[in-house]
Amino acid sequence: MPPVRSLEDSWEHRKSQYLDWLSRDGYTLLVAERDGELIGYAVVSVNEGAATWDVGEQTAEIETLSVLESERGRGVGSALTEAAADVATEAGARSVAVGVAHTNADAIHFYEREGFQPFYVLMLRT
Numbered sequence: 001m002p003p004v005r006s007l008e009d010s011w012e013h014r015k016s017q018y019l020d021w022l023s024r025d026g027y028t029l030l031v032a033e034r035d036g037e038l039i040g041y042a043v044v045s046v047n048e049g050a051a052t053w054d055v056g057e058q059t060a061e062i063e064t065l066s067v068l069e070s071e072r073g074r075g076v077g078s079a080l081t082e083a084a085a086d087v088a089t090e091a092g093a094r095s096v097a098v099g100v101a102h103t104n105a106d107a108i109h110f111y112e113r114e115g116f117q118p119f120y121v122l123m124l125r126t
Helices: 007-022 076-090 105-113
Strands: 027-034 037-048 058-067 095-098
Touching (some): 007 037, 007 058, 027 076, 076 095
Antiparallel strands (some): 027 037, 037 058
């Protein structure tokens, strides 16, 4: 894996990306709250389907999903994933994709429990 950015640098990049996403059509912000406190969020995009694979004319992708560490294992991620599936269905998408770093075993297991299956491998050469 490439080196990880500092938290400050990472946030500057993420913040810019999030603002861009949320200023455009086709992106939906989902939030999870408990007692008025933000405990998780996800951003879902809806785009044209793949040219090669018959996964529908529209596809959705969970661009990012994050749950406070103290809230993990309490159904928050599952609720956000289900809400992402609802966004997909409402937009006419038949499938939802999510990208996960191959070293993030916990996230891979979570998404597998949510019904996701390995599909595509993105290779990186630096």
